[in-house]
Amino acid sequence: MKKKLLLLSIVLIPLLLNAAATDGTVIENLSEGTLLERVGGIESLNGIESLTISGRINGTDVLAIRGMHNLKAINLADASIVEGGQPYYKSYTTKNNELGDYMLYDLGLEQAILPRDLTLIGQFSLSKNQLSSIEIPEKVTRIGNNAFASNRLSAVTFPPSVTEMGSEAFSENAFVEFTFPPSLTELKSSVLKDNKQLLKVTIPGSITEFPSDICRGCTRLKQLILVDGAEDLFIFLLNHTFFQDYPLEYIYVGRNITESHSTFAHIFTLKKAEFGNITRIPSDLFFNCPKLAEFNLPGTLESIGTGAFESSAIEKIVIPESVTSIGGHAFAGSDLREVDIKGPVRELPEYTFGICEKLEKLTLPSTISKIGEKCFCYSEIQEFRCPDDLVEIGSEAFHGCDKLERVHFNDKLTHIGTRAFQKCSALKEVYLPESVTSIDSYSFSDCESLRVLSLPATLEEIEPSSIEESINIISLISHAVTPPTVTEDFDTRVTENCTLYVPDESYALYYLHQYWGKFRKIVKLSEYTGIDTVTRDSTPFTTGNGKIIIPEGNNKRFTIFNMQGQAIYDGIPTSEIECGNGLFIIKTPGSSHKVRL
Template structure:
C-alpha cells in the first residue's frame, strides 16, 4: 500500500510539475502575479511584479513553477515606431508564449538634399546656399567671394573692366602695331620714312614723312628707271611729208635713234603734224612713242614688227580718242599691237576715265593696254570697233546712259578678266562680237531700251541672261559657245533669232520663244546638246539651215501652223520622235531630218501650193515606221527615205510624177509601194527593199537602172501599159518567177531580169512588136519562155495568155 501511495504521489508531483511549466510559459510578462494567486496554498504563496516577470503561482514565483524555468524565443523584430532624424524609434519581439520584449532604434540623423544658391557671390560680396532635410531641417553655408566678371576685351581705346565692380582689368592699348616700312624714293614716286600704325584701329602712331622723288635719268629720251619719256625734248631726224592742206605727215624715223620717239606737234618747217604714214615705223627698235595732240590718223602697218615697243605716251587724252587708227581689222596700225602701257604725259594710266569732252572713241584707241578699269561718261555716244579689245587686265567697265552705239564689233573682245557689265538702255544696237571671248564674264545686265541683243560669243562663264522686253532681235552669234548658259526666255517682242545665236551652247536645256518670233536663222541652235524640247510659235515661218542640227537630246519639237520653209539639215541628228507639219509648208531643204534615228512618224498634210522637197530629207531615219504624205508634191527627191529600215508602206499622192535616185534605197521592211501618178522611177529608187512584194505604178513610163534591184521577195510583177524604157538591172537580184511586159516597151537595158528564177514572161504584144524591142541581152532566153497576149483563145500553135480576174493565165 505504501508502495502504491508512493507511486501516486510521484505521479501527482510530475503532474504538478507539468502544469506549472505550462502555466509559466503561457503567462505573459507582467502578468505573473495573477498566475501566482492560484490555488497553491498547499505548496506556498507567491507574489510578483508584472514588469519584472515574477509572480506567484503553483510551483514557483515570477512565472516559474516549482517544476523548473522557461526560455523565451522572440523571433524577428518588428518596427513599432520609426526612428526620426533626432528621435528614437522602437521595435518589438514576441515569444510564442505571448511574452513581448521591446528595444529602442537609434535616431537616423539628418539627410540633406542638393545645395540651392540663395544669393550669388560676386567679386565684392559673399553669397549663400541652403540645403534641406526631409524632416524640414535646413542647413546654410556661405559662398566665398568670386572672381571678377570680365567685360569685352580691351581695345585700342577702351579698357576691359569688371562689369560688377568696374575695376579695370586690362587697360586700353594698341593691340596690333604695324611697322610701316620706309620706302625709298624713285623717279616715278616719292619715298617715305619708316612709321607705325595700329592695324586694328588705324591710328597712326609714328607718321611717315614724305621724301622727295628722284629726278629722271633719261637716255635717248627714255628713263629706264620708270619708263617715263622726256616729252619736253622732241625727237629730231624724223621724216615729214607735206600735205596739200598745209599740214604734214610723218613718213619715217629717218636718222632718229631715240628710244622714245617724241613726235613733235610741228615739223621743222612749221607744218602741223596730223598723220603717220602707212609703214612709217615698220620694224622699229624703239621702246616708246609719244604722240602730239594734233595727230588725226595712223596708217596701216605703221607700227608693224615693232617688237620692242612697250610704252605709248599721249599728251591729250581727248585728242587721242579721236585718232583714226588703220582702215581694216589689222592691229598692225596700232602702237598697242606690241605696247601695253598707256601713259598720260608722265603718268602710267591703269584706271582710265574718258574726258567729258569726248563724244566718240575711235577704233583700237585703247586695245591691248593694261588698264584695269574704264569709265565712259554719258557724253560718249559711239565706241569704235576693237577700242578696248584684248585688255586682259580690264575688270571694271562703267558705261553711262547716253551711249548709243557699240561699234561694228569687237569693242571689248577678249577682255579675259572682265566679270560683270551693265549695258545701258540707250544702246539700241549692241553690235556683233562686242564681248566675244570674255571668258570670265558671268554677270550681264541688259537694260530696257536695247533692241538688238548680241556680242557674247564664247563667254564661257555666262550661265544666265535676261533679254529685255524692248528687244526685237537676238543678233548673229549673240550667245554662241556660251558653254554654261542653261536657260533663256526670249520675250514676245523679239521677231528674229539670227544665225548662230545660240550655236554650241552645250548646257542649254530650255529655250522659250516669244509669240512674235518669225524666223530662226542658220545654226541658231546648232549642237545645243542638252536641249530636249522646243516649241516654235505659229508665227515662225522659216527655220534656217542647220538651225537645230546635232541637238542630240532634242526629242520633242512642236512646229507652228505658220511654218513655210525648213532649211537644209535643220533637224538632222536630233532625237525627234515625230514630225507633223501644217498645210502652210512650202519647202523642206536637203537632209532636214537626216539621221533622226528615233523618228517614228511623219505627217505632211495636203497643201494648196506645191511643196518643194530636196534630197536626203529623211535619209537614215532607221526607226521611221509610218509616213503620211498628202501634200501637193511633184517629185520624191533622191534618197529622201533611203535607209528608213522600219518603213513598211508608202503611199504617194497622185501629184507625184517622179521618184528620184535611191529615194527608197535599203528600206528593208518596205512591203508595199503605191505610186498612182508616178511616170519616172530613177536609178536604184527601190533597190535593196528586200521585203517589197507589192508595187502599184500604173502611169510609169521609165524605170531607171537598178530601180528594184535586190528586192528579194518580189516574185511577180505586172508592168503597166505605157512603160517605154526599162533600165539596166532594174529587177536584178529579185526572185521574179513571172512578169507582164507591156506592148509599149521600146528598150530594155542590160541584165534587167533574173533569168535563172524567171519561168514565164507574159508579153502584151505580138511577135513582131517583141522583135522590135531593143534589148541588150537575154532576149533569146526570154523568148523561150515568152507568152503572147490573146484576148480570145487562139486556134493556132504558140504560147498565149490572157487575164483571169486580173491574173495572167495561159490559154
C-alpha cells in the same frame, strides 16, 4: 513659347534684311565733284562697303568711287551722271546719262543699282565684278561690248528700250536661262560666251541677223528658241558644224531661216525640234542628228529642203497639205516606219526616203508624177500602190526592198528605170499596165521569188538584163503584137525554164526572132491558163451572173486578173464585184483561184 519665338522671327527677319539693304554710307543731294569731301576724305574710302548716292556725279566723283577698294554694293538709282571733272580711268571722262566705258570696272561689286535716267551702258563698264543680278534702267538703248562680262550674273531684267547689245556683253557669267529682249534689233558676236551653266537661250522675233557664236563656249546649252518673227532669220556661221559644240536637245524654229549651210547638222544630242508658222525648211538644216526623234511640221509649211532630216531618228511623219516640194535626201537614212504625204507634191527626188530600213507604211498623194532615183531603196515596204499621176519610176527606186511583195501599177506609168526593182526578193508577180513603153536594164533582175511577169501591148523596148538572175520566172507574158526591141540575149537560165506567152497572131514573129526565139517554150496567149499560179483550196466566195459574190464580214484583199494579165480589181470588197463574162484569176491572201463567169 516656341510659337512666340517663331512669330517674332517672322516679324524681325524682313526688318533686318531691309536694314542691311540700306545700311552703309548714304550721300544725298550730291553736287558734282564733291563726293570725296562728303565721305570724309581719302582716308575714309577703304572703310566704305555700301554706298547710296542721290544727286549729280561727274568724273571726279567716279574716281573717288573707284578708290573704295572694299566697296561691295552701290545704289545710284537717284543719281545723275553728268559730264565734267577729272578722267576717272586712264583718259576716260563722264558724259551725261551714260555709264561710261570702264566706269565701274573691276571693283568687286556684289550689288549695283544703276541711275534711272541712264541711256547708255558703255564697254567694260561693269565687267570683272561679282554681280549676281542686274536691272537695266528703262531709258537704256545700248549696252556696249563686255559691259557685264566676268560677273556671276544669273538674272537680268531688260526694259523695252534696249535695241543694241555689244560683243561679249554678258560673257563669262552664271546664267542658266537667258532671254534677249524683244526690242533688240541687233546681236554682236559672243554675247553669252563662256556661260558654263547656260541651258536655254531665247532669241526674239525682232532679231533678223544671228551670229552663231553668241553662245561660244556654253558647253551645257540644251535648248535654243528662235521666236516667231515677221522677217526671216539669217544665221552667220563661223563654220558648217558650229552648233556641234553644244549638247542641244531641243530647238524651236519660229521663222524661216534664209541661209542654213547645215545650221544644226551633226548635233548628236538633239532630240526634239519644233517649228512655228514657217513656210520652208532649208537644206541640211538637221542633217545627221541621229537622236532627233520628234518634230512637228506646221500647216504653213510649203517646202522641205534637200537633206533636211537625213539620218534622223524620226519614226512617223505626216507631211501637211500645204507642202508642195520635198528635196532629195530629205528623210534618207532615217528611222521612219510610217510616211503620210498629204500635200500636192509632184515629185519625190533622189533618195527622198532612201535607206529608211524600217519604213513599212507609205501613203502618197495622187499628184506625184515622178519617183526619183533610189527614192525608197532598202526599205521594208511590203506593198506599193502607184499614185494616179505617176509617169516615171526612177533608177533603183525600190532597189533592195526585200519585203516588197506587191506593186499596184497605175494606168499612166510610161517608164521604169534601171534597177528600179532589182533584188526585190519577195516580189512574186508583176503585171505592167498598158501605158508602159520602155523597161530599162536590170529593172526586175535578181528577184528570186518572181514567178510571173506580164508585159503590156504598148511595150516598145525591153532590156534583156531587166530579168537577169530572176531565174525562177515561170511565165513571161508579152501582149505586144510587134515583139519589143531587144538588142542582146536574155539570161539563158530564164529562157530554159520560163514559158513565153505571146499574142496568137504574132507567134511566128516571136518564134523566128533572133532573141525572143531563144525561149525554149513559146505558147500562144489563147492557151494561157495561169494554172501555175492557182491553188486548189476552197473558195472564199460564190459566183453568178458575171459577178463574184463576197460573204458578209469579209476582211480579205481581192485582186482579180483577166487572162491578159491585167488587174481589173484590187481592194477589200464587202458585197459583190462586177466582172462580166470570161475566165479570171482571183487572188486572196494565201490562195489563188481560176473561175469562169
